[in-house]
Amino acid sequence: MQFIYSFQSEWLKKKRNLASWLVVVGGFFTPIIIIIYSLVYSSKLYAASVSPNFWIRLWNNSWESMSIFLLPMGVILATSLITQIEFRNNTWKQLHTLPQNMTTIFFAKLAVIIVMMIQFFILFNIGVYLSGVIPVLLIKGVPYPKASIPYFAFLKENMLYFIDCLPIIALQYLISLQFKNFLVPLGVGIALWILSVAVFRWQYGYIIPYTYCGLHFLHNMDKLHFHVPIHFLAFGYFVLFTIIGYILYITKKEKG
Amino acid sequence: MISYCIETENLSYKFSGNEPVLKNINLQVPQGSIYGFLGPNGAGKTTTLRLLLGLLKKQQGEIKIFNKEFDANRISILKNVGSLIESPSLYSHLTATENLEVLQKIYRCPETRIKEALEIVGLSQTGNKKAGQFSLGMKQRLSIAISILHNPSLLILDEPTNGLDPNGIIEIRELLKKLNSEYKTTIVISSHLLAEIEKLVTHIGVINKGNILFQGTLDELRWKQMHNSVIYFDTSDNEKAKEIISSNDIRILSSKEWITIPLVEKKAIAMLNQKLVEEGIEVYQISTSQKDLESIFMDFINT
Numbered sequence: 001m002q003f004i005y006s007f008q009s010e011w012l013k014k015k016r017n018l019a020s021w022l023v024v025v026g027g028f029f030t031p032i033i034i035i036i037y038s039l040v041y042s043s044k045l046y047a048a049s050v051s052p053n054f055w056i057r058l059w060n061n062s063w064e065s066m067s068i069f070l071l072p073m074g075v076i077l078a079t080s081l082i083t084q085i086e087f088r089n090n091t092w093k094q095l096h097t098l099p100q101n102m103t104t105i106f107f108a109k110l111a112v113i114i115v116m117m118i119q120f121f122i123l124f125n126i127g128v129y130l131s132g133v134i135p136v137l138l139i140k141g142v143p144y145p146k147a148s149i150p151y152f153a154f155l156k157e158n159m160l161y162f163i164d165c166l167p168i169i170a171l172q173y174l175i176s177l178q179f180k181n182f183l184v185p186l187g188v189g190i191a192l193w194i195l196s197v198a199v200f201r202w203q204y205g206y207i208i209p210y211t212y213c214g215l216h217f218l219h220n221m222d223k224l225h226f227h228v229p230i231h232f233l234a235f236g237y238f239v240l241f242t243i244i245g246y247i248l249y250i251t252k253k254e255k256g
Numbered sequence: 257m258i259s260y261c262i263e264t265e266n267l268s269y270k271f272s273g274n275e276p277v278l279k280n281i282n283l284q285v286p287q288g289s290i291y292g293f294l295g296p297n298g299a300g301k302t303t304t305l306r307l308l309l310g311l312l313k314k315q316q317g318e319i320k321i322f323n324k325e326f327d328a329n330r331i332s333i334l335k336n337v338g339s340l341i342e343s344p345s346l347y348s349h350l351t352a353t354e355n356l357e358v359l360q361k362i363y364r365c366p367e368t369r370i371k372e373a374l375e376i377v378g379l380s381q382t383g384n385k386k387a388g389q390f391s392l393g394m395k396q397r398l399s400i401a402i403s404i405l406h407n408p409s410l411l412i413l414d415e416p417t418n419g420l421d422p423n424g425i426i427e428i429r430e431l432l433k434k435l436n437s438e439y440k441t442t443i444v445i446s447s448h449l450l451a452e453i454e455k456l457v458t459h460i461g462v463i464n465k466g467n468i469l470f471q472g473t474l475d476e477l478r479w480k481q482m483h484n485s486v487i488y489f490d491t492s493d494n495e496k497a498k499e500i501i502s503s504n505d506i507r508i509l510s511s512k513e514w515i516t517i518p519l520v521e522k523k524a525i526a527m528l529n530q531k532l533v534e535e536g537i538e539v540y541q542i543s544t545s546q547k548d549l550e551s552i553f554m555d556f557i558n559t
Contacts, residue, residue, distance in 0.1 A: 005362055005364065009359070009361035009362050012354065012357055013358055015350060016349045088348075089347050090345050091345040091346070093342075094345035094359075096311055097311065097339050098362045099362065100331065100362055253313050254311070255310070256311050256341075
């Protein structure tokens with residue numbers, strides 16, 4: 001029960017925080033670009049809407065920039081911003097003198113970040129749907145897409161992308177809890193993301209924990225082939241980083 | 257037997273590689289008292305208070321709060337403790353009410369307490385104003401509202417009047433007095449200025465360089481003040497005057513330029529003066545040196 005109260009308390013703190021806006025803006029950014037693109041190149045829309053692959057193509061187009069750039073960067077920023085709330089406001093000491101144990105605090109904060117990611121995925125999915133529907137509603141003569149939406153395939157894809165971004169959440173969370181300076185987790189995150197982009201085509205690129213969203217997308221696009229269970233690896237890294245982060249957090253000598 | 261709300265035994269602490277900042281601190285804060293924890297900057301006050309709240313990991317010694325060992329009963333103890341350590345800890349992007357809501361979720365106190373706490377500190381009209389836009393005084397008040405939100409039986413306040421104007425200081429003082437008298441809240445309040453808390457506290461602990469130099473009631477400190485006061489006599493014949501004074505069973509402390517004796521009653525001073533005049537000694541001056549609490553405090557920290 002204490003965990004739920006702690007979660008509610010942590011959830012309140014993110015009100016008006018940039019991370020909350022990031023979830024909304026990030027969720028609708030790519031869909032809006034796609035809507036604009038569809039309206040600008042409206043002559044191509046008719047052929048697309050009658051295509052049996054309409055939704056799959058739209059899905060892949062939406063994930064192209066999201067998986068490689070926007071999702072990892074968004075996770076890096078949002079995780080660091082949420083953790084930064086306590087450092088920036090000098091509130092660790094207040095938080096640590098409340099009647100709740102350190103374990104609860106650690107996992108309540110992590111849960112807030114994870115729920116925010118789920119929020120982001122929901123908004124992104126709504127955005128993808130709207131980016132398929134809005135242009136055909138606005139342009140005369142273009143029929144509603146004939147192809148049916150492959151719900152289960154998309155749900156599975158969502159889950160896999162979600163698992164793939166978990167190690168980024170866990171490592172960013174670990175680093176953000178240790179450093180007061182916001183630039184440290186941000187710098188480390190960006191450096192690891194650049195590294196992950198650089199090693200996409202390296203045969204052992206999958207050892208970098210920030211590569212999985214991109215690798216998954218490239219694999220889906222038949223642009224990359226590997227025989228490593230990257231989603232298991234991603235989950236393994238998530239568990240490992242979470243355990244290390246937890247140990248470092250509860251053994252801190254100074255708690256504010 | 258006195259019941260202590262806070263009791264420490266040989267509490268010592270040092271930051272890595274440095275000299276100990278606390279040396280065998282035996283703090284005894286009586287139940288229901290307002291305990292002034294005094295010392296100059298860097299004396300070890302904040303370190304002691306952070307140890308009491310579990311913000312620093314205890315290295316040596318024992319801490320008991322509400323008669324329970326702190327580490328083993330941390331959560332049950334903290335349910336009844338409110339604190340304000342150093343600068344205000346507020347979520348600057350949230351309003352005063354939202355700041356209290358964050359804590360109300362944890363303490364599980366009635367939501368009506370949020371309004372009550374804000375009214376007590378005079379911040380009920382701040383509306384949608386974010387805490388980051390508050391003046392330092394308002395932030396300090398909000399921090400106090402946070403510390404009293406759940407009606408704690410112990411309040412630990414580290415220099416809570418920092419940044420407050422004289423009016424604000426008086427208001428906070430009255431508020432703390434009221435909490436203590438009406439709700440029997442035990443209050444530990446640290447300060448580096450004795451004058452600031454002299455009118456508030458019932459007990460005092462003086463700390464300097466990690467050592468407790470004095471601990472007791474305000475009356476005991478006042479007794480010490482009396483004990484340290486002296487009377488000076490300047491006469492035309494100090495040698496003869498010394499004999500006369502001694503013959504009246506009064507101890508001479510020094511007789512170099514002036515004759516110095518311990519503080520005695522007014523009548524005794526008049527009697528001595530009369531006797532000296534009767535013996536033909538001219539009395540040029542009789543003066544008292546009565547040390548105020550501040551100078552006693554300064555004596556403590558300068559020894």
